[in-house]
Amino acid sequence: MREAHQNQNSAPRDAYERDGAAIYARSFAIIRAEADLRRFAPDEAQVAVRVIHACGMVELAANLRFGPGFVATTRNALRRGCPVLCDSEMVAHGVTRARLPARNEVICTLRDPRTPDLARRLGNTRSAAALELWGDRLGGAVVAIGNAPTALFHLLDMLAAGAPAPAGIIGMPVGFVGAVESKQALEAYATVPYAIVAGRQGGSAMAAGCLNALASEAE
Amino acid sequence: MREAHQNQNSAPRDAYERDGAAIYARSFAIIRAEADLRRFAPDEAQVAVRVIHACGMVELAANLRFGPGFVATTRNALRRGCPVLCDSEMVAHGVTRARLPARNEVICTLRDPRTPDLARRLGNTRSAAALELWGDRLGGAVVAIGNAPTALFHLLDMLAAGAPAPAGIIGMPVGFVGAVESKQALEAYATVPYAIVAGRQGGSAMAAGCLNALASEAE
Numbered sequence: 001m002r003e004a005h006q007n008q009n010s011a012p013r014d015a016y017e018r019d020g021a022a023i024y025a026r027s028f029a030i031i032r033a034e035a036d037l038r039r040f041a042p043d044e045a046q047v048a049v050r051v052i053h054a055c056g057m058v059e060l061a062a063n064l065r066f067g068p069g070f071v072a073t074t075r076n077a078l079r080r081g082c083p084v085l086c087d088s089e090m091v092a093h094g095v096t097r098a099r100l101p102a103r104n105e106v107i108c109t110l111r112d113p114r115t116p117d118l119a120r121r122l123g124n125t126r127s128a129a130a131l132e133l134w135g136d137r138l139g140g141a142v143v144a145i146g147n148a149p150t151a152l153f154h155l156l157d158m159l160a161a162g163a164p165a166p167a168g169i170i171g172m173p174v175g176f177v178g179a180v181e182s183k184q185a186l187e188a189y190a191t192v193p194y195a196i197v198a199g200r201q202g203g204s205a206m207a208a209g210c211l212n213a214l215a216s217e218a219e
Numbered sequence: 220m221r222e223a224h225q226n227q228n229s230a231p232r233d234a235y236e237r238d239g240a241a242i243y244a245r246s247f248a249i250i251r252a253e254a255d256l257r258r259f260a261p262d263e264a265q266v267a268v269r270v271i272h273a274c275g276m277v278e279l280a281a282n283l284r285f286g287p288g289f290v291a292t293t294r295n296a297l298r299r300g301c302p303v304l305c306d307s308e309m310v311a312h313g314v315t316r317a318r319l320p321a322r323n324e325v326i327c328t329l330r331d332p333r334t335p336d337l338a339r340r341l342g343n344t345r346s347a348a349a350l351e352l353w354g355d356r357l358g359g360a361v362v363a364i365g366n367a368p369t370a371l372f373h374l375l376d377m378l379a380a381g382a383p384a385p386a387g388i389i390g391m392p393v394g395f396v397g398a399v400e401s402k403q404a405l406e407a408y409a410t411v412p413y414a415i416v417a418g419r420q421g422g423s424a425m426a427a428g429c430l431n432a433l434a435s436e437a438e
Contacts, residue, residue, distance in 0.1 A: 016368070016372045016397050016400065016401070017369075017396055017397060018342055018343040018344060018347070018369060019344075020344045020345070023344070023369070023394075023396045023397070026395070026396050027394055027395040027396050030395040030396070031395065053394065053395070054393070054422070055393065055420065055422060056393040056394050056395065056398060056418070056419035056420045056421060056422070057419065057420060089312040089313075090309050090312050090313045090423065090424065090427070092312075093308040093309050093311075093312045094308075094309045094423070123237055124237040125237060125238075125239045125242070126239070128237070149235070150235065150236075150237060150242070174273070174274065174275040174424070175242075175246055175272065175275050176245070176246040176249040176250065176272070176275065177236055177242045177245045177246050177249070178235050178236060178242070179275060181235065182235070199275070200275035200276065201274065201275045201276060202275060203273070203274060203275070203422070203424045204309065204313070204423070204424055205309065205393070205422045205423055205424060208309070
């Protein structure tokens with residue numbers, strides 16, 4: 001509390017770091033010093049650092065899991081220009097366009113005018129129904145799910161029904177109903193390379209952070 | 220693992236909850252059953268539930284702090300039509316427009332073409348510089364900071380220099396450099412009603428969840 005009260009006369013505020021590059025560098029150094037990244041391959045650790053950066057929790061490393069080949073496969077797909085398919089506007093707006101290697105399209109169909117009708121017809125959420133509008137862009141894409149468990153469940157149903165496989169799936173929906181189970185289902189499916197945050201945690205910032213790490217190796 | 224493997228033959232997936240309203244209701248019931256909300260006033264608890272919903276962590280309740288009058292003051296301001304000023308596109312896109320009581324404007328100036336020059340001139344990040352473009356919309360607004368500590372620091376400097384006070388500040392920047400300190404500084408400033416997530420945690424989803432809870436009492 002003493003430190004907090006000192007801030008009232010604005011002296012400590014004058015000292016805060018204002019340089020964006022320095023903030024990133026110091027943040028990533030802190031994460032690498034504090035997080036237990038030993039069970040990750042070097043390319044996975046790079047992704048883990050950015051997901052941790054997005055949520056402020058080094059403990060998250062314990063819940064982060066990668067399917068075999070996830071980082072290499074999705075990085076190659078992005079370099080070849082595949083689209084990024086997002087379940088929410090927040091994920092889409094968290095993708096740093098300047099990091100994308102091939103001016104990749106970033107697509108979210110949640111607000112497409114056809115989505116509400118599709119949702120009624122399917123008897124599912126709008127988040128799930130929106131995936132139907134990805135169409136033939138799904139094959140070879142990188143999918144980033146950071147909000148709705150129903151979107152991840154529905155994606156798995158689409159794949160089981162023969163939809164073309166994406167290059168990889170970022171499975172990081174968040175919440176109390178279906179999040180745990182949808183990520184278990186993605187891990188069990190195992191046919192497509194995946195990254196998940198096991199448990200209830202997840203969210204659009206983590207999903208976007210994961211995508212941003214895949215898009216460029218620059219820290 | 221047994222449960223996860225059963226998902227491969229799609230039977231458990233068939234059973235997942237597909238009704239959006241039911242998902243919300245069950246989620247909020249779980250949060251109210253598991254989270255320790257006893258130290259909050261009823262209107263604060265309503266906000267806490269939605270912030271917890273955004274991150275999937277009932278433990279977050281312990282880090283959530285409200286200044287006196289925060290919920291009532293910001294709800295009144297929103298009802299009177301004040302703008303919502305956001306530090307990031309992710310926060311702005313997390314605000315559910317249908318919940319806003321007065322078709323309130325939701326503003327993020329981060330991508331304004333003037334922002335990069337302003338940042339160079341100020342010797343600060345673009346996130347901080349963008350606040351200079353809020354202009355006379357700041358007085359009486361609800362500010363939602365869910366990304367950059369530098370934006371929160373700079374807001375406090377603007378207020379100390381005589382900028383018109385907002386109705387309330389959602390101070391939920393995330394990260395390893397400045398997040399803790401900027402939220403301590405907001406708490407110490409204490410002149411404007413605030414909500415913070417103490418510590419490194421925070422983020423655009425929590426800030427947007429907080430705003431969405433203020434915008435409407437509907438769960």
